[in-house]
Amino acid sequence: MGDLDGLVKEFLVESYENLDRLDKEFLQLEQDPANREVIASIFRTIHTVKGTSGFFGFEKLQNVAHAGENLLAKLRDGVFVLDQDMSSGLLRTVDAIRAILGEIERTNVEGEQAYPELIAELEALIHGAPAPAKPVAPAQTAAKADSPETSTVPAQTAAVGGSLADQSLRVDIRLLDRLMNLVGELVLTRNQILQHVGASASGGLATTGKRLDNITSQLQEEVMKTRMQPIETVWGKLPRVVRDLSKQIGKQVRLEMEGKDTELDKSLIEAIKDPLTHMVRNSVDHGVEIPERRTAAGKPAEGCILLRAYHEGGKVTIEIRDDGAGLDPTRLRAKAVEKGLMTAEQAAKLPEREVFNLIFAPGFSTAAQVTNISGRGVGMDVVRTNIDRIGGTVDLSSVLGKGTTVTIKIPLTLAIIPALVVTSGGERFAIPQVNLLELVRIEKDKAATAIEDVYGAPVYRLRGQLLPLIYLNKELALGESQASAINIVVLQADETQFGLVVDSVLDTGEIVVKPLDKQLKNLAVFAGATIMGDGTVALILDVFGLGTRAHAVGKGREAKVAAAVAPGEAKEALLLFQSPDDGRMGIPLSQVVRLEEMDASKVEAAGESEVVQYRGEILPLVRVFQVLPERRRNPRNPEAGVQSNMLPVVVHGHNGRHVGLVVGRIIDTVEESLKMQRAAGRAGIKGCLVINGKVTEILDVESVVRTVVPDFYKAQP
Amino acid sequence: MIDIVAQQRQYCTFRLAQYHCGIDVMAVREILRHQPMTRVPLAPPAVKGLINLRGQIITALDLRLRLGFPPREDGKQPVNIVVGLQDDGEECVAALLVDEIGDVIDIDPTTCETPPDTIRGAVRELILSVSKREKGLLLILDTAKAMRID
Numbered sequence: 040m041g042d043l044d045g046l047v048k049e050f051l052v053e054s055y056e057n058l059d060r061l062d063k064e065f066l067q068l069e070q071d072p073a074n075r076e077v078i079a080s081i082f083r084t085i086h087t088v089k090g091t092s093g094f095f096g097f098e099k100l101q102n103v104a105h106a107g108e109n110l111l112a113k114l115r116d117g118v119f120v121l122d123q124d125m126s127s128g129l130l131r132t133v134d135a136i137r138a139i140l141g142e143i144e145r146t147n148v149e150g151e152q153a154y155p156e157l158i159a160e161l162e163a164l165i166h167g168a169p170a171p172a173k174p175v176a177p178a179q180t181a182a183k184a185d186s187p188e189t190s191t192v193p194a195q196t197a198a199v200g201g202s203l204a205d206q207s208l209r210v211d212i213r214l215l216d217r218l219m220n221l222v223g224e225l226v227l228t229r230n231q232i233l234q235h236v237g238a239s240a241s242g243g244l245a246t247t248g249k250r251l252d253n254i255t256s257q258l259q260e261e262v263m264k265t266r267m268q269p270i271e272t273v274w275g276k277l278p279r280v281v282r283d284l285s286k287q288i289g290k291q292v293r294l295e296m297e298g299k300d301t302e303l304d305k306s307l308i309e310a311i312k313d314p315l316t317h318m319v320r321n322s323v324d325h326g327v328e329i330p331e332r333r334t335a336a337g338k339p340a341e342g343c344i345l346l347r348a349y350h351e352g353g354k355v356t357i358e359i360r361d362d363g364a365g366l367d368p369t370r371l372r373a374k375a376v377e378k379g380l381m382t383a384e385q386a387a388k389l390p391e392r393e394v395f396n397l398i399f400a401p402g403f404s405t406a407a408q409v410t411n412i413s414g415r416g417v418g419m420d421v422v423r424t425n426i427d428r429i430g431g432t433v434d435l436s437s438v439l440g441k442g443t444t445v446t447i448k449i450p451l452t453l454a455i456i457p458a459l460v461v462t463s464g465g466e467r468f469a470i471p472q473v474n475l476l477e478l479v480r481i482e483k484d485k486a487a488t489a490i491e492d493v494y495g496a497p498v499y500r501l502r503g504q505l506l507p508l509i510y511l512n513k514e515l516a517l518g519e520s521q522a523s524a525i526n527i528v529v530l531q532a533d534e535t536q537f538g539l540v541v542d543s544v545l546d547t548g549e550i551v552v553k554p555l556d557k558q559l560k561n562l563a564v565f566a567g568a569t570i571m572g573d574g575t576v577a578l579i580l581d582v583f584g585l586g587t588r589a590h591a592v593g594k595g596r597e598a599k600v601a602a603a604v605a606p607g608e609a610k611e612a613l614l615l616f617q618s619p620d621d622g623r624m625g626i627p628l629s630q631v632v633r634l635e636e637m638d639a640s641k642v643e644a645a646g647e648s649e650v651v652q653y654r655g656e657i658l659p660l661v662r663v664f665q666v667l668p669e670r671r672r673n674p675r676n677p678e679a680g681v682q683s684n685m686l687p688v689v690v691h692g693h694n695g696r697h698v699g700l701v702v703g704r705i706i707d708t709v710e711e712s713l714k715m716q717r718a719a720g721r722a723g724i725k726g727c728l729v730i731n732g733k734v735t736e737i738l739d740v741e742s743v744v745r746t747v748v749p750d751f752y753k754a755q756p
Numbered sequence: 757m758i759d760i761v762a763q764q765r766q767y768c769t770f771r772l773a774q775y776h777c778g779i780d781v782m783a784v785r786e787i788l789r790h791q792p793m794t795r796v797p798l799a800p801p802a803v804k805g806l807i808n809l810r811g812q813i814i815t816a817l818d819l820r821l822r823l824g825f826p827p828r829e830d831g832k833q834p835v836n837i838v839v840g841l842q843d844d845g846e847e848c849v850a851a852l853l854v855d856e857i858g859d860v861i862d863i864d865p866t867t868c869e870t871p872p873d874t875i876r877g878a879v880r881e882l883i884l885s886v887s888k889r890e891k892g893l894l895l896i897l898d899t900a901k902a903m904r905i906d
């Protein structure tokens with residue numbers, strides 16, 4: 040009943056408002072009975088009540104309204120002219136409607152009172168011409184009915200019905216805008232006053248100043264809240280959409296919602312309503328498969344569409360995720376060629392992400408069959424246009440067979456966000472705190488050693504991890520920094536971290552995000568602008584846009600996943616060497632006793648195995664690359680850069696016994712977590728890791744050794 | 757263009773380098789002295805910065821640069837003409853920076869001519885018409901186009 044409650048409440052509030060207007064209109068009508076416009080307006084109101092009450096199943100209310108509506112229809116069409124009887128009959132209809140609404144508000148049901156007399160009277164008015172006897176009879180019934188209706192019930196409704204209507208009020212959004220701007224002005228004036236107060240010594244003034252400060256802050260907060268609405272206001276209508284649509288096309292779809300309370304500016308709520316509905320319909324129609332196909336694919340017959348909303352970096356992110364069939368990039372490419380949007384070569388080169396975004400192109404539809412729901416190729420481009428208009432972005436990602444996720448990011452036009460204010464090159468910038476991880480300050484004299492260089496890219500070692508650095512003044516082509524120290528703002532964008540070097544860190548505070556001019560919207564490095572306490576404007580940095588511009592984020596997602604080592608995870612030293620096919624392999628250093636280079640001519644044969652005399656013992660040799668299954672038939676580099684006469688040998692020991700592993704050229708030793716990022720692709724390998732940006736196979740020493748010396752690890756007799 | 761020539765209108769005039777220009781007074785909201793503004797890095801050069809106009813953040817465009825004139829000499833402060841236009845139901849507001857503000861004058865449409873075809877460059881599309889006044893020519897600018905950055 041939860042959702043319905045909200046709807047009923049809305050219905051009640053709206054109906055009360057309309058009924059109040061009706062009273063006025065009836066009086067107006069009594070003055071001027073022939074005024075068709077007023078009659079039409081009354082008719083519409085009663086008609087709405089009738090329709091909506093029918094929708095909610097309030098039958099009695101519907102009947103009363105219906106009787107009233109019939110009479111009004113005759114009046115509207117000019118069959119009758121309003122007389123006293125009709126007027127009072129209609130007024131009592133309004134009273135009855137009010138009484139029932141009051142009952143609904145109190146008890147959620149419409150109560151016992153069905154008003155048969157009133158309905159009969161209205162019927163009589165419609166059918167019979169107002170015969171002289173008639174007014175008397177209805178008057179009597181009315182009198183009878185009056186006792187419960189007018190004396191008791193309306194008295195209650197006046198009290199209770201008033202309550203809901205009094206709690207909410209419709210206000211012109213422009214009024215709120217003006218209020219908002221005035222409050223902004225007030226805040227600035229307050230700040231100036233506070234500076235003067237600080238300078239003066241009067242204690243009384245200081246107290247008053249403090250109060251002014253408090254009140255202004257509260258006022259600002261409250262006024263901002265007036266424009267905010269939870270996204271639930273839009274989502275509330277979607278379960279019904281999904282239900283009806285899935286029934287219609289024979290699918291089973293469940294709609295889940297996360298982050299219903301995420302608040303959005305009212306104007307944005309309005310703006311995303313249609314695009315959102317369209318995309319959800321699309322997900323049901325195209326995304327989720329029919330139950331048989333889902334079951335065949337090993338998925339539950341019931342599909343799921345997940346709506347998620349959350350605030351991130353001064354933006355509201357809304358995701359529409361389905362677990363349906365996903366998009367087929369091959370088909371999309373073919374379609375793009377077929378539609379003449381691009382040539383086959385262009386299509387083949389297009390990155391997958393962009394291929395998915397093709398569906399936002401005008402006239403592009405992938406539905407094999409055009410249904411009356413979607414597939415006509417209008418829609419997704421309209422969705423994009425609508426979202427663009429409010430300064431948002433739409434992105435689509437999909438995994439074939441797993442589902443599709445549409446991510447809408449829209450700015451919080453009027454939202455307040457906590458931000459960090461920094462300076463760079465003489466300008467001030469605000470950074471949304473959601474992106475902020477920590478602040479690092481390096482004194483100038485230490486800067487030369489603390490900031491290192493990786494092929495032209497400055498990095499800082501933050502607790503052992505390399506943090507790429509972006510100099511804000513360079514990135515934005517601002518003036519030179521005059522800072523005495525290096526301030527690094529460690530930021531997170533899209534799962535990547537980077538350090539933003541600024542001149543100074545000023546303050547944190549709540550800022551009002553205001554969108555930039557439409558024409559400046561393509562500056563992805565800014566999320567908007569805000570007015571600072573002193574009345575000047577400061578730009579808000581878009582951390583993701585900035586990172587993308589500096590190439591710190593964006594492409595790196597996969598590499599990041601591979602390279603990420605969760606903090607606190609045990610690390611192990613690894614010996615890296617080259618494998619024959621120019622790849623890299625590693626052995627945990629703990630399993631290495633010594634590294635040797637041995638003369639190939641010293642290798643002797645002992646039975647089936649090769650041995651070498653080493654420190655007075657016979658060392659069996661394991662030629663690692665011969666033991667491992669080949670990946671290529673013809674290794675590109677069989678000797679792996681090793682001169683054939685000298686063999687790099689890793690001496691491995693266990694319980695005082697030793698074995699020599701003949702490996703490729705030794706590269707380095709590194710510290711790395713041994714958490715495998717990919718399972719082994721062949722025998723003798725534990726798994727794969729990315730080390731220094733290269734895929735490295737970790738050798739399973741035990742199993743390799745066993746292939747040559749099967750009882751090497753057995754306890755010695 | 758035809759309706760501009762057809763009916764008498766009032767224009768807000770201003771000086772820009774050596775030229776006398778005018779824009780439709782209906783679009784003008786207010787005239788402001790030079791305001792402190794916040795530079796927008798990476799924006800096109802014509803974007804001089806952002807101004808706080810009683811809580812509303814508006815973009816300030818230097819008409820000199822917009823029309824391809826050399827930048828203002830140092831020490832000379834421009835004047836802001838705040839203009840507003842309805843675009844797609846939305847109100848677009850911007851501040852245009854000009855050298856000096858003039859009077860609001862009536863222009864007799866019969867004195868107007870379409871700009872000569874020999875004007876070259878970006879200015880061409882910005883000039884709606886040229887009014888031949890006794891004191892000299894007045895270039896009537898297209899406000900909507902002047903507000904656009906490109």
